[in-house]
Amino acid sequence: MQMPQPDPAILGRKARLVARLSQVLPEAALIQDPSQTRAYECDALTAYRCAPLLVVLPASTEEVAAVLRICHEEGVPVVPRGSGTSLAGGALPTADSVVLGVARMNAVLEVDFDNRFIRVQSGRTNLSVTGAVEEEGFFYAPDPSSQLACAIAGNVAMNSGGAHCLKYGVTTNNLMGVTMVLMDGTVVEIGGAHLDAGGLDLLGVICGSEGQLGVVTEATLRILHKPEGARPVLMGFDSSEVAGACVSDIIKAGVLPVAIEFMDRPCIRACEAFAHAGYPDCEALLIVEVEGSEAEIAQQLGLIEAIARRHGPVEFREARDPEEAGRIWLGRKSAFGAMGQINDYMCLDGTIPVSALPMVLRRIGELSQDYGLEVANVFHAGDGNMHPLILFDANTPGQLEQCEALGAAILKLCVEAGGCLTGEHGVGIEKRDLMLHQYSRGDLEAQLDVKDVFDPLWLLNPAKVFPLEVTASRRLGRLAAE
Amino acid sequence: MRMRPETEEELAEAIRGAAGPLAVRGGGTRAIAVAGEELSLAGMSGISLYEPGALTLVAGAGTPLAEVEAALAAEGQRLAFEPMDHRGLMGTAGAPTLGALFAANISGPRRIQAGAARDFLLGVRFVDGAGRMVKNGGRVMKNVTGYDLVKLMAGAHGTLGVLSEVALKVLPRPETEASLRVAVPDAGAAVRLMSQALGSPFDVTGAAYDPAVGAVLLRVEGFAASVAYRLGRLEALLVGAGENVRLEGEASAAVWRGIRDVEAFHGRTGDVWRISCKPSEAPEVAARIEAEALLFDWGGGLIWALAAPGTDLRERAGRYDGHATLVRAEPETVERLGRFQPQPAPLAALAAGLRAKFDPRGILNPRLMG
Numbered sequence: 107m108q109m110p111q112p113d114p115a116i117l118g119r120k121a122r123l124v125a126r127l128s129q130v131l132p133e134a135a136l137i138q139d140p141s142q143t144r145a146y147e148c149d150a151l152t153a154y155r156c157a158p159l160l161v162v163l164p165a166s167t168e169e170v171a172a173v174l175r176i177c178h179e180e181g182v183p184v185v186p187r188g189s190g191t192s193l194a195g196g197a198l199p200t201a202d203s204v205v206l207g208v209a210r211m212n213a214v215l216e217v218d219f220d221n222r223f224i225r226v227q228s229g230r231t232n233l234s235v236t237g238a239v240e241e242e243g244f245f246y247a248p249d250p251s252s253q254l255a256c257a258i259a260g261n262v263a264m265n266s267g268g269a270h271c272l273k274y275g276v277t278t279n280n281l282m283g284v285t286m287v288l289m290d291g292t293v294v295e296i297g298g299a300h301l302d303a304g305g306l307d308l309l310g311v312i313c314g315s316e317g318q319l320g321v322v323t324e325a326t327l328r329i330l331h332k333p334e335g336a337r338p339v340l341m342g343f344d345s346s347e348v349a350g351a352c353v354s355d356i357i358k359a360g361v362l363p364v365a366i367e368f369m370d371r372p373c374i375r376a377c378e379a380f381a382h383a384g385y386p387d388c389e390a391l392l393i394v395e396v397e398g399s400e401a402e403i404a405q406q407l408g409l410i411e412a413i414a415r416r417h418g419p420v421e422f423r424e425a426r427d428p429e430e431a432g433r434i435w436l437g438r439k440s441a442f443g444a445m446g447q448i449n450d451y452m453c454l455d456g457t458i459p460v461s462a463l464p465m466v467l468r469r470i471g472e473l474s475q476d477y478g479l480e481v482a483n484v485f486h487a488g489d490g491n492m493h494p495l496i497l498f499d500a501n502t503p504g505q506l507e508q509c510e511a512l513g514a515a516i517l518k519l520c521v522e523a524g525g526c527l528t529g530e531h532g533v534g535i536e537k538r539d540l541m542l543h544q545y546s547r548g549d550l551e552a553q554l555d556v557k558d559v560f561d562p563l564w565l566l567n568p569a570k571v572f573p574l575e576v577t578a579s580r581r582l583g584r585l586a587a588e
Numbered sequence: 589m590r591m592r593p594e595t596e597e598e599l600a601e602a603i604r605g606a607a608g609p610l611a612v613r614g615g616g617t618r619a620i621a622v623a624g625e626e627l628s629l630a631g632m633s634g635i636s637l638y639e640p641g642a643l644t645l646v647a648g649a650g651t652p653l654a655e656v657e658a659a660l661a662a663e664g665q666r667l668a669f670e671p672m673d674h675r676g677l678m679g680t681a682g683a684p685t686l687g688a689l690f691a692a693n694i695s696g697p698r699r700i701q702a703g704a705a706r707d708f709l710l711g712v713r714f715v716d717g718a719g720r721m722v723k724n725g726g727r728v729m730k731n732v733t734g735y736d737l738v739k740l741m742a743g744a745h746g747t748l749g750v751l752s753e754v755a756l757k758v759l760p761r762p763e764t765e766a767s768l769r770v771a772v773p774d775a776g777a778a779v780r781l782m783s784q785a786l787g788s789p790f791d792v793t794g795a796a797y798d799p800a801v802g803a804v805l806l807r808v809e810g811f812a813a814s815v816a817y818r819l820g821r822l823e824a825l826l827v828g829a830g831e832n833v834r835l836e837g838e839a840s841a842a843v844w845r846g847i848r849d850v851e852a853f854h855g856r857t858g859d860v861w862r863i864s865c866k867p868s869e870a871p872e873v874a875a876r877i878e879a880e881a882l883l884f885d886w887g888g889g890l891i892w893a894l895a896a897p898g899t900d901l902r903e904r905a906g907r908y909d910g911h912a913t914l915v916r917a918e919p920e921t922v923e924r925l926g927r928f929q930p931q932p933a934p935l936a937a938l939a940a941g942l943r944a945k946f947d948p949r950g951i952l953n954p955r956l957m958g
């Protein structure tokens with residue numbers, strides 16, 4: 107993975123940039139000391155690091171606009187940042203860039219239960235959005251596992267999902283409006299407290315654009331009333347194929363669980379050793395959660411059990427009380443942590459058609475052998491969003507490269523199976539160079555055209571999402587024009 | 589002359605070779621009259637993939653909606669966003685097509701719970717105004733690979749590109765449905781009641797108010813026992829709100845078809861407007877526009893209004909959180925008022941920029957969206 111060389115001319119303008127930015131920002135909001143900018147050198151893809159030229163932490167849309175206007179005039183690239191939990195390197199800086207962090211902008215601006223929305227500043231964390239409405243029984247549905255830390259800004263930029271999006275959808279399905287600042291400082295308001303923003307669906311394009319079209323400063327989010335109750339069941343199977351068939355049958359039967367999570371043997375064992383959740387030692391494990399009143403839950407679980415029994419589960423366990431429900435989820439929720447205990451790992455995020463599950467799992471097993479690295483699978487089975495975790499040792503020379511090669515092979519497999527490179531984590535730098543496996547140059551050109559319109563100088567997070575050679579003329583055109 | 593390509597290559601040929609504006613047509617049921625040579629998608633028809641266990645379907649953009657709905661019904665599934673049938677309202681014939689449905693992002697009463705058409709569109713293939721063939725998205729449920737041009741195409745009314753193929757998410761058809769009809773004195777009471785129901789845990793999939801009947805309708809769907817339970821809980825929650833009537837199964841379905849297709853306005857003359865607004869603002873907006881007839885859907889978030897020909901309802905509505913679309917009117921009214929609400933300058937500039945990229949010659953449904 108390569109990043110573009112920093113532009114020496116920009117590095118040379120640091121003092122002037124600092125002087126100009128300090129006119130629009132309070133002192134504490136401008137970080138220029140290398141010992142402090144280092145805190146922003148990476149996101150959760152820690153294999154790649156580079157401290158930025160400067161970090162700014164504005165407190166309002168106006169400050170964001172003022173900063174962007176200056177960076178635009180100075181021709182300096184800007185890397186927007188929420189909480190820095192991206193697994194794709196979306197918030198990785200270059201040495202000649204300004205990191206614009208929205209962490210200080212975390213206010214709740216409006217809560218409206220009658221119209222079922224909340225408006226927040228984008229630096230607010232995902233979980234604290236629910237925190238602001240749960241006393242009235244409401245919640246914000248998209249629930250990435252990182253929800254304690256990640257910001258709505260990053261959720262909107264990555265179109266993040268979560269375990270419960272099978273029923274409630276991902277960020278884009280729950281986003282009603284944004285306030286966003288374009289690279290030239292123009293503030294735009296899209297959508298609001300009504301459904302279906304007018305005109306072209308710009309909101310839909312902005313969500314998932316990985317900080318390349320504008321800096322989102324505020325968001326209007328749909329909130330829902332919590333269900334009366336929820337309960338998971340756990341079922342174990344002695345083959346992934348059978349577990350996959352069971353998932354498909356549940357979906358076909360017309361039960362729509364809120365979550366169907368899948369773990370394979372390596373993952374089950376690691377989680378069990380870590381969290382002692384009492385998981386059976388089997389080839390494949392499903393956690394299925396349904397919602398509703400007591401009677402509704404019982405009815406749905408009855409249907410699910412009947413389907414599961416047809417597939418001969420080695421274990422079928424219904425949570426009898428909240429404590430047991432907690433234990434069923436415990437292992438799944440600590441999967442990443444458990445893996446981190448054993449090894450370094452790389453988390454992939456390809457999505458496949460649910461019907462291709464058995465084939466893809468078999469092929470991943472074979473690839474894992476070919477590359478000599480263990481792979482544990484944990485994923486959202488209901489929507490085919492896989493999270494193969496490749497285990498490696500970063501201190502052994504060559505293993506990171508080997509791991510990346512295996513990762514690329516698995517993602518190509520996902521695409522060949524009719525799926526895609528990333529279901530919820532985003533492309534960032536991690537999958538940037540694989541984009542031509544999913545899309546033709548022409549397909550990508552159409553996407554670049556969109557960026558041309560929002561950010562003609564290609565200053566916002568320019569080295570992400572698309573292969574560098576595909577964007578070279580646009581990025582270098584900016585340099586030539588200087 | 590009328591062009592009727594049968595493959596994406598032919599479609600691209602037709603667009604590249606076009607000497608002037610093109611009027612892109614699906615089934616022609618929405619009577620969107622734009623000037624230009626007719627480009628019919630009828631030849632690009634047929635379901636190429638349907639996997640009920642994966643809840644996905646892929647079909648040509650010209651596939652008649654009826655064909656898709658029949659295939660889904662055979663597997664006990666459906667299009668959850670409940671697209672309306674415009675024929676009664678517009679007084680048109682023809683068969684609605686899948687591509688046009690998504691191009692216009694047409695969603696019905698269930699939009700408040702299940703999402704809009706755009707939320708069910710997983711992938712597209714399209715040809716833009718320069719004749720480029722482009723793929724975006726795919727046929728899987730979750731996909732954040734690159735920019736989401738799928739959403740951009742949904743609701744672009746064919747002005748950025750002509751859809752050739754769509755991949756969509758479908759959902760199981762619930763076992764049954766039932767509705768509650770509650771008498772209310774006025775729009776204010778109606779919206780408050782609907783807010784209460786939509787803010788409950790009982791998964792209401794329809795909330796509409798018909799002033800002509802003086803009643804709010806609330807719908808729940810699912811397994812029979814669950815439907816009965818939730819309807820009972822809703823009744824208990826809203827007790828004292830007025831007089832309740834229960835509608836079960838087909839009776840409920842029929843009444844919601846009527847709301848979806850705005851049957852209240854069928855056969856009546858006048859212009860038809862569709863206003864998307866913040867639900868709590870709906871009563872005031874409705875009062876200000878002084879319409880001849882009204883129908884409130886989406887818990888008040890959608891107002892259908894019938895107005896005297898040529899009336900500028902946008903002007904009457906004044907300021908509110910939302911926008912108004914002119915759905916049916918004489919061509920000169922459409923010409924004068926514009927079909928869609930004009931946007932603030934920075935957004936209009938972005939839209940114009942996108943049009944310049946995707947339709948540099950300005951030949952796709954020109955001026956339809958501004």
Ligand SMILES: Cc1cc2nc3c(=O)[nH]c(=O)nc-3n(C[C@H](O)[C@H](O)[C@H](O)COP(=O)(O)OP(=O)(O)OC[C@H]3O[C@@H](n4cnc5c(N)ncnc54)[C@H](O)[C@@H]3O)c2cc1C
Pocket residue numbers: 149150185186187188189190191192193195196197208228249250251252255256257258259260261262263264265266267268269316317318320321322323442530531532567
């Ligand atoms: C342990 C762990 C578990 C995770 N689980 C999930 C999961 O279940 N589901 C899931 O989808 N993701 C998951 N993630 C990934 C990550 O948390 C999400 O991508 C999250 O949305 C990132 O939010 P952030 O605020 O940390 O963004 P950052 O990492 O700071 O930035 C992410 C991207 O957003 C852009 N961005 C940031 N702020 C703005 C802004 N104001 N305007 C425009 N662009 C901006 C950045 O430039 C970057 O491209 C997980 C990560 C970790 C570490």
